[in-house]
Amino acid sequence: MQSSPTEPFPWFGMDIGGTLAKLVYFEPLDISTEEKETEVDTLKTIRKYLTGNVAYGKTGIRDVHLEMTNQRLMGRTGSLHFIRFPTSEMMAFIELAKAKNFPSLASNICATGGGAYKFEQDFKLHVNLDLKKFDELDCLIKGIHYIDRNNISSECYYFKNPNEPEACEKLPFDFRDPYPYMVVNIGSGVSMLAVYSQDNYQRISGTSLGGGTFLGLCTLLTGCDTFEEAIELASQGDSKNVDKSVKDIYGGDYNKFDLPGKVVASSFGHMISKEKRESVSKADIAKATLVTITNNIASIARMCAVNQGIERVVFVGNFLRVNTISMKHIAHAMDYWSTGNLKALFLEHEGYFGAMGCLLELLKTGPP
Numbered sequence: 334m335q336s337s338p339t340e341p342f343p344w345f346g347m348d349i350g351g352t353l354a355k356l357v358y359f360e361p362l363d364i365s366t367e368e369k370e371t372e373v374d375t376l377k378t379i380r381k382y383l384t385g386n387v388a389y390g391k392t393g394i395r396d397v398h399l400e401m402t403n404q405r406l407m408g409r410t411g412s413l414h415f416i417r418f419p420t421s422e423m424m425a426f427i428e429l430a431k432a433k434n435f436p437s438l439a440s441n442i443c444a445t446g447g448g449a450y451k452f453e454q455d456f457k458l459h460v461n462l463d464l465k466k467f468d469e470l471d472c473l474i475k476g477i478h479y480i481d482r483n484n485i486s487s488e489c490y491y492f493k494n495p496n497e498p499e500a501c502e503k504l505p506f507d508f509r510d511p512y513p514y515m516v517v518n519i520g521s522g523v524s525m526l527a528v529y530s531q532d533n534y535q536r537i538s539g540t541s542l543g544g545g546t547f548l549g550l551c552t553l554l555t556g557c558d559t560f561e562e563a564i565e566l567a568s569q570g571d572s573k574n575v576d577k578s579v580k581d582i583y584g585g586d587y588n589k590f591d592l593p594g595k596v597v598a599s600s601f602g603h604m605i606s607k608e609k610r611e612s613v614s615k616a617d618i619a620k621a622t623l624v625t626i627t628n629n630i631a632s633i634a635r636m637c638a639v640n641q642g643i644e645r646v647v648f649v650g651n652f653l654r655v656n657t658i659s660m661k662h663i664a665h666a667m668d669y670w671s672t673g674n675l676k677a678l679f680l681e682h683e684g685y686f687g688a689m690g691c692l693l694e695l696l697k698t699g700p701p
């Protein structure tokens with residue numbers, strides 16, 4: 334027998350970030366006949382709309398490959414769905430919620446991320462909803478913990494031989510006993526956290542050179558329009574045409590301090606030459622932008638991990654979406670510069686942990 338939920342449906346967690354808004358929706362699949370008969374139309378409409386589509390409006394997308402089935406939450410069994418749309422469309426989302434009559438449901442709306450604060454007044458003004466706000470980094474840690482424990486296929490993975498295209502392998506990593514570990518959340522900007530236990534963590538550092546910087550610079554420099562386009566362009570480019578290497582400066586290795594010739598000495602360093610600027614392609618520039626941002630994040634992460642005496646570093650955030658180039662670069666850089674002492678780990682649900690943690694907070698909260 335199922336226990337009756339303390340929190341009325343629908344169950345959502347929302348993470349409104351600087352670039353993307355993420356939504357985790359729990360679809361109950363153990364609805365009794367009695368519940369079906371009494372389920373209000375609005376609830377049914379929302380459930381059917383979200384689970385019956387993979388795209389919403391022009392820009393909303395459900396990441397079907399990330400769906401988690403057979404989840405048990407608060408005594409109910411169902412599926413977790415993962416949906417994202419650009420934060421720039423937030424007002425359209427609020428209008429959609431209005432059109433679907435969402436505010437008529439006596440439910441809490443929980444949100445995290447900067448947008449929970451930024452859009453609070455809009456929710457109140459346009460749909461008369463009070464947002465319950467939760468901290469984005471608390472939610473991130475809670476979400477990582479839940480998804481890693483409850484994903485039946487392996488959530489956590491690493492790259493073996495990340496720098497050898499032929500021999501590189503993506504392998505599962507057993508993250509059951511993870512503490513202490515570091516989280517590097519690469520969103521628009523980057524936050525770095527040291528996690529000591531399930532409810533003990535600190536934000537130890539951050540950098541404004543993040544996913545937003547990559548996309549911003551790449552669109553400026555190459556004229557591309559979307560993140561997917563920028564990554565595709567980068568995959569065809571060669572950053573050596575843009576960056577100056579140790580070899581370009583030394584004519585070979587810098588032996589005294591163990592700097593091999595192929596290491597980047599100066600990101601974008603070749604671009605001071607008119608001749609090089611004229612011969613470089615857009616793809617080369619996209620790749621160099623990606624590598625510059627990625628290496629900088631890996632470098633700061635490595636210094637933080639060494640400072641904290643932590644060996645495992647988990648990289649998350651939507652910057653890593655469809656971006657194996659950066660993941661392999663990070664894996665190689667962490668391994669190489671720490672002489673094998675640090676391990677870069679990755680999680681399948683990349684950018685959804687904040688929204689997942691937010692859903693868990695909603696269920697903890699119960700009715701007002």
Ligand SMILES: Nc1ncnc2c1ncn2[C@@H]1O[C@H](COP(=O)(O)OP(=O)(O)OP(=O)(O)O)[C@@H](O)[C@H]1O
Pocket residue numbers: 349350351352353354446447519520521522523543544545546547548560561650651652653654684
């Ligand atoms: N479809 C997409 N549109 C825009 N950016 C994308 C997309 N897919 C991946 N990205 C990358 O993901 C980044 C945003 O990641 P994420 O959603 O984790 O952060 P955010 O929550 O928006 O930012 P922050 O946490 O700094 O507020 C973008 O800056 C971009 O590099």
Ligand SMILES: CC(C)(CO)[C@@H](O)C(=O)NCCC(=O)O
Pocket residue numbers: 351447469520521522523524538539540541
């Ligand atoms: C401001 C946040 C936390 C919003 O998610 C993120 O974009 C970030 O950590 N930016 C980097 C800020 C810093 O320089 O530490």
